[in-house]
Amino acid sequence: MNAKIYVTLKTEVLDPQGDAVRRSLASLGFERVKAARVGKLIELKLDETDRTEAERAVRRMCEQLLANPVIEDFRFELEPSS
């Protein structure tokens, strides 16, 4: 299985990196960008063919390492390895 994990800051958490992106875009002339948030995309290759097992493992990886539950949310997608 391959996993794509999206880790984003919770809505109520300030995002200085996102604000810097918005300001940089504005200075390049992209003034119609009203907000920017920066998160992480983590792609994993798993040696696991069972979707339920893979889902359980990825959820635990997110909770234990990949996301900080205090300030971040996560979601993920699984697809069979090609």
Added chain:
Amino acid sequence: MNAKIYVTLKTEVLDPQGDAVRRSLASLGFERVKAARVGKLIELKLDETDRTEAERAVRRMCEQLLANPVIEDFRFELEPSS
């Protein structure tokens, strides 16, 4: 329009951050993770209702600021603001 932009390292570019994630996961017992790559997810709110215009603008933002074309690929999705 809202845009979700996914910036990933090109396949042939080494990813030390991804390797660190893989090793950390292995040390937590997730030894079935064979590879990890870390990219960025950038979410933008655009004051633009025309999809074609938004698409053109986001592509230029990626080329000019959000992705480094030497080492990174990008793709994006647009959806109407709710």
